[in-house]
Amino acid sequence: MKILALLHTQEDGSLPKAALEVLAAAAALKGQPGGSLAVGIIGQGAAGAADTVAGCGAERFLTVGAETVAQPRYATDTAAAAALIKESGAELVVAPGTARFARCLPGAAHRAGAQIDTHIISARAEGGNVQAQRWFYRQRILGSFSRAARPWVLLADTGLNAPWQGAAGAAGAKEIAVSFDDADLRTSVIGTRAPAAAAQTIKPDAALLFVAGAGWTKKQKDGQTHIAAAGALIQGFLHKANASLGSSKSLVDLQSEGQETLNFMTHMNQVGQTGSTPRHAKGLSTCCHGEEPHAVGWRFINERRAVNLDPNCGWAQGKADVVYVGDAFEVMSKLNALLS
Numbered sequence: 316m317k318i319l320a321l322l323h324t325q326e327d328g329s330l331p332k333a334a335l336e337v338l339a340a341a342a343a344l345k346g347q348p349g350g351s352l353a354v355g356i357i358g359q360g361a362a363g364a365a366d367t368v369a370g371c372g373a374e375r376f377l378t379v380g381a382e383t384v385a386q387p388r389y390a391t392d393t394a395a396a397a398a399l400i401k402e403s404g405a406e407l408v409v410a411p412g413t414a415r416f417a418r419c420l421p422g423a424a425h426r427a428g429a430q431i432d433t434h435i436i437s438a439r440a441e442g443g444n445v446q447a448q449r450w451f452y453r454q455r456i457l458g459s460f461s462r463a464a465r466p467w468v469l470l471a472d473t474g475l476n477a478p479w480q481g482a483a484g485a486a487g488a489k490e491i492a493v494s495f496d497d498a499d500l501r502t503s504v505i506g507t508r509a510p511a512a513a514a515q516t517i518k519p520d521a522a523l524l525f526v527a528g529a530g531w532t533k534k535q536k537d538g539q540t541h542i543a544a545a546g547a548l549i550q551g552f553l554h555k556a557n558a559s560l561g562s563s564k565s566l567v568d569l570q571s572e573g574q575e576t577l578n579f580m581t582h583m584n585q586v587g588q589t590g591s592t593p594r595h596a597k598g599l600s601t602c603c604h605g606e607e608p609h610a611v612g613w614r615f616i617n618e619r620r621a622v623n624l625d626p627n628c629g630w631a632q633g634k635a636d637v638v639y640v641g642d643a644f645e646v647m648s649k650l651n652a653l654l655s
């Protein structure tokens with residue numbers, strides 16, 4: 316099987332970690348009898364990037380490093396990716412599911428007459444074909460499947476393979492000329508507007524997921540709510556521990572009901588059956604009672620702890636490895652002091 320590892324560079328011309336992960340998976344797939352590997356790289360400094368992975372065992376290195384693809388742009392990236400798929404003659408294309416490729420590869424696959432599947436978590440050779448795996452229905456059903464269609468593009472989820480490591484060298488990459496038309500160049504990226512890193516509360520790469528429940532907004536033992544103090548404690552902890560923030564549904568729903576709540580929390584933070592199921596090494600849930608956040612939202616958290624005032628909180632007891640029966644306001648302020 317002819318395999319193409321389709322990668323892109325980042326602004327400084329290096330390959331992102333996600334690209335190296337895919338390269339490792341592609342190099343492993345090449346190990347099947349009759350397997351051959353080409354590496355295709357799009358973006359600024361593509362030829363130099365090819366040299367950094369020269370030792371990956373690929374027979375060919377193809378690049379589109381023209382100035383036109385220095386900036387990620389749907390039209391030019393799509394044309395470049397389609398050209399690389401065609402030039403390589405690949406039957407199987409594996410690519411990292413980065414924002415850049417998630418945007419352009421479905422279009423590129425269409426132009427190259429290929430089928431594409433996204434969110435692939437593994438691909439292994441079996442009986443002359445490839446078995447791919449992905450989750451369906453919000454990570455409740457794990458599906459294994461293969462396709463007869465060729466080329467077949469697999470857009471891989473990140474963080475699942477160890478990044479490729481090996482010798483650099485002279486890859487002798489071949490630059491592929493792509494004919495962009497004027498319409499491809501209509502869009503120009505003039506900059507990026509993003510929240511400051513510290514303001515970003517959803518951090519898929521963080522070691523810890525901190526889950527806040529509606530208890531933070533409830534009347535406390537003095538009969539009052541303490542929402543500003545809750546916000547300061549939670550944000551202080553997220554900052555100090557570089558943790559990602561999850562929320563119960565009740566907490567994020569308060570906002571749409573017009574009640575005073577934590578203003579840095581949105582529905583994007585919700586974990587659970589109707590929220591997300593993020594993957595982190597550890598989880599700490601606070602003031603959270605719900606079944607869905609504990610049973611579903613935490614499914615992929617390896618080590619789970621909870622802080623709850625209620626010793627009979629059944630879901631915290633049933634799903635956490637350790638439950639601290641205590642006041643989360645006190646626990647978190649002590650924790651923040653220790654982290655300081």
Ligand SMILES: Cc1cc2nc3c(=O)[nH]c(=O)nc-3n(C[C@H](O)[C@H](O)[C@H](O)COP(=O)(O)OP(=O)(O)OC[C@H]3O[C@@H](n4cnc5c(N)ncnc54)[C@H](O)[C@@H]3O)c2cc1C
Pocket residue numbers: 527528529530531533535562563564565566585586587588589590591601602603604605606607608612622623624625628641642643644
């Ligand atoms: C179809 C369906 C889908 C749903 N999907 C989701 C989902 O995806 N995600 C989700 O989260 N929910 C979901 N829910 C809602 C879910 O059932 C619960 O209602 C919700 O999770 C409860 O939120 P909570 O635990 O934050 O609030 P509460 O149930 O109000 O619990 C608050 C907790 O805070 C504790 N507490 C209060 N003060 C303190 C303190 N000072 N220190 C420590 N602990 C304190 C209390 O003891 C209590 O246990 C869904 C429900 C349905 C019907």
